[in-house]
Amino acid sequence: MIGKLTGILSDKNPPQVIVDCGGVGYEVQVPMGTFYNLPASGEKVSLLTHFVVREDAQILYGFASEAERAAFRELIKISGVGPRTALSVLSGMSVGELSQAVTLQEAGRLIKVPGIGKKTAERLLLELKGKLGADIGASATLVNDAQADILQALLALGYSDKEAAAALKALPVDVGVSEGIKLALKALAR
Numbered sequence: 001m002i003g004k005l006t007g008i009l010s011d012k013n014p015p016q017v018i019v020d021c022g023g024v025g026y027e028v029q030v031p032m033g034t035f036y037n038l039p040a041s042g043e044k045v046s047l048l049t050h051f052v053v054r055e056d057a058q059i060l061y062g063f064a065s066e067a068e069r070a071a072f073r074e075l076i077k078i079s080g081v082g083p084r085t086a087l088s089v090l091s092g093m094s095v096g097e098l099s100q101a102v103t104l105q106e107a108g109r110l111i112k113v114p115g116i117g118k119k120t121a122e123r124l125l126l127e128l129k130g131k132l133g134a135d136i137g138a139s140a141t142l143v144n145d146a147q148a149d150i151l152q153a154l155l156a157l158g159y160s161d162k163e164a165a166a167a168l169k170a171l172p173v174d175v176g177v178s179e180g181i182k183l184a185l186k187a188l189a190r
Contacts, residue, residue: 002026002060006046009039015087017062019045028062029083031072031090037064052083061087067095071132078127080120088115089124097161099132101125104148109161147171150180154188163188 005028007021014035018025028047030038039045047062048069061083063069068090075086089098092113101109102125110121147168154164167184175183 002049002051004046004048005060005062007044009041009043009045012038012041015091017045019047019062026060028060029087030062030064031068031087032092033090033094034062034064034068050083059083065095071095071098074128074131075124078124080123085115085120089113092116093161095132097165098128100148100151102128102132104152105129112161146175146177146180149177150175150184153177153181154184157185159188 005019005021005026007019007026009017010020010025011018012035015029015032017028017030017035017038019028020026028049030047034047047064048066049063050061050069050072052059052061061072063072072083072086072090075081075089076083081089089110093101093109097109100106105125107118107121107125110116110124111118116124150171151164151168154167155161159167164184167187170187171180171183
């Protein structure tokens with residue numbers, strides 16, 4: 001029903017923002033990735049939205065990108081995953097990271113998200129396989145086999161997802177696994 005809001009950002013209170021559109025303030029729930037990229041209060045903002053109507057509430061969820069909204073819609077299709085859980089997943093990891101976790105079948109990365117247990121993580125991986133990646137991850141970074149192996153090695157060495165992803169971005173695209181690990185470790189040692 002409401003697909004996009006463009007207006008003035010009048011209030012920011014994570015995870016909720018209020019967007020003033022012609023004198024009407026819409027309360028919008030946003031994932032933290034979107035929240036951190038919002039302009040300052042009083043600035044113009046545009047959010048893609050997903051409107052949820054329940055028996056006891058009508059809630060707008062807002063997203064900075066189409067990929068984020070598409071991932072949210074895929075998540076809420078899964079049995080036992082509601083809008084709040086989907087928002088939590090997208091607050092805990094970017095669409096690219098989620099797509100990568102699904103591609104590599106890494107339940108451990110999903111379990112780190114608050115509210116996601118082992119069974120839910122496994123169900124998410126099963127249900128999202130083939131649905132994230134080519135469609136949603138097109139705008140996200142897709143990793144090749146060598147990069148996936150390098151990422152696994154860095155995670156096994158105890159580096160966080162963010163540190164490992166940052167080290168991967170600094171590597172040449174066509175780097176081999178052993179050379180990539182060496183270069184990534186040098187970059188992380190700085």
